[in-house]
Amino acid sequence: MAALQVGKAEILTELRPRPKISVIGAGNVGASVAQYVVEKELGDVVLVDVVEGIPQGKALDLAQAGPVHGYDSNLIGSNGYDETADSDIVVITAGLARKPGMTRDDLLFKNAEIVGSVVEQVVKRSRNAILILVTNPLDAMVQLAWKKSGFPSERVIGMAGVLDSARFRTFIARELDVSVENVTAFVLGGHGDSMVPLPRYSTVAGIPITDLLPADKIQSLVTRTANGGTAPRDSTWGSR
């Protein structure tokens, strides 16, 4: 509790700092995460990467966009972990991205090494944080981070189902020329080639897509969703 003196009156205010959100890996995904966080003023951001100058430069660029977009979040870029101490949330995007022709599983050994060392550094300094993993192969990285951190499972989360479902929604909306806002879609399973989009539970304004599209068209949307990110037409970087 802090006291503010205004004239003779003393106003007691509870100073609650914004949540601290650390983003490890300042590449394509990490920089986007930092941007979404500050634009929505979800918290202050610490951006960490191994490459010198990159997290510092990206954090400064985003901070300088604050006056234009109207946000006040603080941003720090660093090549070390001390600035991440006492984070509320740590988003881990560090690692290699897929190149054309690679599956997510091809990244396993290298990214396991990277994510393992990142988790070690992070949990030493933020014992109560929630970890959100993004690095692929996602399901294996979540398991690794959970084991390595010793955190309860509800504090180690993987980000992918929302992307897979959003992808499916986008393809359905384009196919039927409707707004994405009218489309719900449901994708279960892992974030890999074995994911399971569920057409009967995917709807446009409440109508299952199985009533709106022929089976072969639905199958091609399902396949495109499961293989999402591998074709240049599906993403700029082909990494997801």
Ligand SMILES: NC(=O)c1ccc[n+]([C@@H]2O[C@H](COP(=O)([O-])OP(=O)(O)OC[C@H]3O[C@@H](n4cnc5c(N)ncnc54)[C@H](O)[C@@H]3O)[C@@H](O)[C@H]2O)c1
């Ligand atoms: N879960 C998902 O839905 C999803 C979506 C997109 C991307 N991904 C995955 O996220 C990862 C990042 O993708 P990207 O497109 O941002 O790649 P990127 O190459 O643009 O960025 C990765 C960053 O990690 C950094 N890095 C590497 N080793 C590090 C370490 N030890 N410590 C800190 N930083 C380190 C690199 O310097 C680079 O800046 C990839 O594994 C990609 O496959 C997952």
